[in-house]
Amino acid sequence: MFIKAMARAVNLVQKLAEKKGERPxxxxxxxxxxxxxxxxxxxxxxxxxxxxxxxxxxEGYIVLSEPLENDCSDWCEIQAGEAIEIGSGEDVSFHAFDAQSSTDAKTLELQAN
Incomplete structure (x- = not known):
């Protein structure tokens, strides 16, 4: 639910940027x-x-833009188009994060106009 909501929000911002012609x-x-x-x-x-x-x-997880150490072997790169969820059981689950195919994108775009 939270990942899809963020994907919809990102899609909305992307559509607004496309409408204004701004790249990337x-x-x-x-x-x-x-x-x-x-x-x-x-x-x-x-x-x-x-x-x-x-x-x-x-004591938990670290999420950063770059690994803290020179040895990156114990860091996992989150791939483009991917999201992670870390629950209270401390398991990491990976999900697709495709803001461009968000099902509610048209609704959000219409609300933004």
Missing amino acids: YMRFAACWSDGEQLFAARMASDRFAPSLFVKKCE
Whole structure:
């Protein structure tokens, strides 16, 4: 639910940028929470999505744009078009993050006009 909501919001901003003719339309990497779960996603309307990495630590997870250490072997890169969800059980699940095919994009676009 939270990942799809963010994808819809990103789609809305991208559509507004396209309407104004501004390029690149969208480059997005973010981390957000509902107070119980942690989410992060990465995407771009071109091939230059900002970087995003996640690492499990003793007391939880770190989500950053770049690994903190030179040895990146224990960091997982979140791929462009991908989102993660870290639940209270501390398992990481990966999801598609495709703002361009968001099902409610037309509704949001109409509301924005």
